[in-house]
Amino acid sequence: MHISIESLEKIYPNGKRALSKLNLEIESGMFGLLGPNGAGKTTLMRILVTLLEPTGGRVLVNGMDVKKDRRAIRSMLGYLPQEFKFFSRLTTAEFLDYSAVLAGMRKRADRRRAVEEMLSQVGLFEARDRMANHLSGGMKRRLGIAQALIGNPQIVIVDEPTTGLDPEERIRFRNLIGTMSQRDIVTIFSTHIVGDVSSTCKNVALLAKGELAYCGTPDELIRRAQGHVFRVSVGPDELESVKQRYAVVATIPSESGWDVEIVAREGEDVRGELVQPNLEQAYVYLMGRDGA
Secondary structure, three states: OEEEEEEEEEEOOOOOEEEEEEEEEEEOEEEEEEOOOOOOHHHHHHHHOOOOOOOEEEEEEOOEEOOOOHHHHHOOEEEEOOOOOOOOOOEHHHHHHHHHHHOOOOOHHHHHHHHHHHHHHOOOHHHOOOEHHHOOHHHHHHHHHHHHHOOOOOEEEEEOOOOOOOHHHHHHHHHHHHHOOOOOOEEEEEEOOOHHHHOOOOEEEEEEOOEEEEEEOHHHHHHHOOOOEEEEEEOOOOHHHHHHHOEEEEEEEEOOEEEEEEEOOOOOOOOOEEOOOOHHHHHHHHHOOOOO
């Protein structure tokens, strides 16, 4: 599977430019899409799943244009939107069965088998007769990814899937989607939470104000930030001054005041201990203070 995004633009009727001449190539595997709120991630996701038409440029899925081949491309998609809703009168199993029908599964026996297998994989088999609306937040998200995967789609797109989840459910969700997308499909994971992609995605793209700021491996992104992350010790009266001058990513109390980790921009002179950057710190370095 291959997705080619060429000079993609989206300008809304109010004049807001959400995407600007975006060029991006996405291959099979887990692909992370990072960026702060308002960067254009959701606009891009909605264009990819044919819910929104671009103002300019094009998107090709295995050579098919999303504007001309909407029906064929939709048959290949599994989608978990940021705001995911259930039908209030359906049980967990009934909702997933309905999702299977939408995915093109017509035979009842095939759907029943697929629903049971999918509920087991996402850890919801015991909740199959519960009303979907009564599930916990984490269980609803698991049901959401189940409906995105039920028809064995070739492209899976999830938009901000861990927002509002506690740390345990976030880890469980990342492990689930990582494990279930090992076959030859494209999985696009859009989020503003850097930790959600650090251990699951082999390639990441960073969007900033509708433009591509970076595309490559997480390791290469981290390499770019080497030599720019420092740990400095400051007294209680110095902390605010440091926050005003630098991008502060961690503040740890110490006996004499604070141990502060900062990300320095090009040309900034910092007297402190160099720290090996992680992906979150590399993200802040590349995006600047707006990214922090």
